[in-house]
Amino acid sequence: MIEAGNLFAKIIAQAEQEEITILAEKAGTRIERIVSTGQASPPGFWYDQASTEWVVLLAGRAALRFENELEPRLLGHGDYLEIPAHARHRVEWSDAERPTVWLAVHFAA
């Protein structure tokens, strides 16, 4: 059987929390859809991940801040970046007007 779906299906326009859906997982690598609806990382919170994450923004807008950078990076349609393991980062804000859809690949460590 072929697993199949649509990345933009079943998006809740206003959820309380970010919604994470695992789309595929193999050999320790995981592909996720993340939908943000205005959420930001909690004040003072930094993601510090054991493995590399590759992420692309496919709808909406957001700002991603790295601890070792002065300014947040503004991300729009199609913008991608590779977050090295242990590069501390946070979501400063996400679009409050419409869902922000990310595709994230968490590489096996």
Next chain:
Amino acid sequence: MIEAGNLFAKIIAQAEQEEITILAEKAGTRIERIVSTGQASPPGFWYDQASTEWVVLLAGRAALRFENELEPRLLGHGDYLEIPAHARHRVEWSDAERPTVWLAVHFAA
């Protein structure tokens, strides 16, 4: 340094061949952007890959045919599927009017 870019940048509207760009590669898993501009797999050709490929179509349209299915699958914006290792498949056609942009994750075998 953070590797970053845009998935829809530098797309050649009419190329002779499909264009494949490696966006990230880690622990045997590879993320590629594939741009098709009307190409199809050659007649009688089937992809037969040693590892699982997860693919999503992010612009344009295409039809993907699996050898063990009667009809090709029509893919539009956001449609994704997981192609198991050794599931023989081919691109029947891709949009002739505008570039078709795929994001493919080739999992480590």
